[in-house]
Amino acid sequence: MKITNSARPARVGRVTKxxxxxxxxxxxxxxxxxxxxxxxxxxxxPVDELTPRARKALLExxxxxxxxxxxxxxxxxxxxxxxxxxxxxxxxxxMNRRAFARELDRMLAMIDRYDARGSLVFxxxxxxxxxxxxxxxxAGDLALETVSTVxxxxxxxxxxxxxxxxxxxxxxxxxxDAEAATRKxxxxxATVAKTPVPWKDGHFNISISTGVxxxxxxxxxxxxxxxxxxxxxxxKKNKQKAPAPS
Numbered sequence: 001m002k003i004t005n006s007a008r009p010a011r012v013g014r015v016t017k018x019x020x021x022x023x024x025x026x027x028x029x030x031x032x033x034x035x036x037x038x039x040x041x042x043x044x045x046p047v048d049e050l051t052p053r054a055r056k057a058l059l060e061x062x063x064x065x066x067x068x069x070x071x072x073x074x075x076x077x078x079x080x081x082x083x084x085x086x087x088x089x090x091x092x093x094x095m096n097r098r099a100f101a102r103e104l105d106r107m108l109a110m111i112d113r114y115d116a117r118g119s120l121v122f123x124x125x126x127x128x129x130x131x132x133x134x135x136x137x138x139a140g141d142l143a144l145e146t147v148s149t150v151x152x153x154x155x156x157x158x159x160x161x162x163x164x165x166x167x168x169x170x171x172x173x174x175x176x177d178a179e180a181a182t183r184k185x186x187x188x189x190a191t192v193a194k195t196p197v198p199w200k201d202g203h204f205n206i207s208i209s210t211g212v213x214x215x216x217x218x219x220x221x222x223x224x225x226x227x228x229x230x231x232x233x234x235x236k237k238n239k240q241k242a243p244a245p246s
Contacts, residue, residue, distance in 0.1 A: 089163045091141065092148040100162030100170050104221050107160075107172055111217055119181030120224055121171035122211040122232035123151065123188070126239075128167040131206070139199055143206045146197045154188060170228070178214035185210035209236040 040047040047055065087099035095103070110116045125147050132140040144167070151161040151169060160172040171188075173181050189208050196203035211232025215224055 089148075092145060092163055094148045094152055094169075095160065095162035097162065097164045100160065100164065100172075101221060103160045103162070103172055104170075104224065107174065108215065108219060108221060108224070110174075111215055111219075115217070117175050117177055117214070119173045119176045119178060119212060119214045120228045121173065121181055121185050122164075122225075122228040123147070123169040123171065123185075124209045124232050124236060125167040125169075126207045126209055126236070131204075135199065135204070139197070139204070142197050142199065143204075146195055146206065147192060147208060150188060150192050150195055154191060155184075168229075168232075170225075176214075178212060181212045181214065185212050209233075209239060211235055 045058070050058065087095055089096045104120070107116075107118045111118055125143060128140055128143065131143055144163075147169060148161075148163065151171065155161055155171065155173070158174045162170050164170050171185075173184060176184065189210055192206060192208050195206075197206055209232055211228050211230065211234065213224060213227045213231055
């Protein structure tokens with residue numbers, strides 16, 4: 001049988017000059033991609049001017065700077081949280097006396113500089129001691145929470161509510177004269193009176209006394225607080241002297 005010539009199979013493992021050159025170029029390109037280009041700038045310094053050791057040290061320094069920046073941002077966030085906590089009453093979700101006094105100073109400055117109007121309202125939870133003695137301190141805490149919730153939920157965002165200590169609260173009402181502030185204080189007292197305090201299987205009712213002063217231009221914080229405190233206690237005494245409804 002005559003056998004015709006067939007295509008000769010390529011030898012395995014034989015590398016031509018062209019293919020070898022291609023592989024060399026590919027490997028060289030990979031090394032160039034892995035290494036930084038000489039035209040690159042690292043922290044303002046051209047890479048080709050840095051020794052490998054200096055380049056490594058600079059990269060480590062830049063990484064450390066990034067870490068420190070992240071830690072600084074975290075510290076600032078925590079500091080903000082601490083400042084907010086420092087302004088809050090430890091038991092109630094309301095400003096403490098320190099923060100309230102700062103807001104009062106701010107209102108006094110607005111009144112002096114811009115002829116704005118504002119009033120200070122003192123609020124006292126009546127008979128807190130009796131509640132504590134008859135029902136326990138947990139009941140007294142719930143009564144304070146109820147007053148705090150009513151006050152903060154029924155004022156404008158431009159107004160300020162705070163706990164001054166014990167059973168006393170304060171309100172700063174912006175752009176409110178004595179008449180408007182007195183109406184607001186009465187509305188708040190009525191709301192507290194009709195808001196039952198949940199207790200065990202039932203509830204109990206509470207009441208507040210209020211004192212209102214319109215803040216005059218040139219007033220100081222201490223004098224204003226004393227006037228509002230005196231007005232509140234006068235209202236409490238008048239309420240105690242009033243005959244019980246028949």
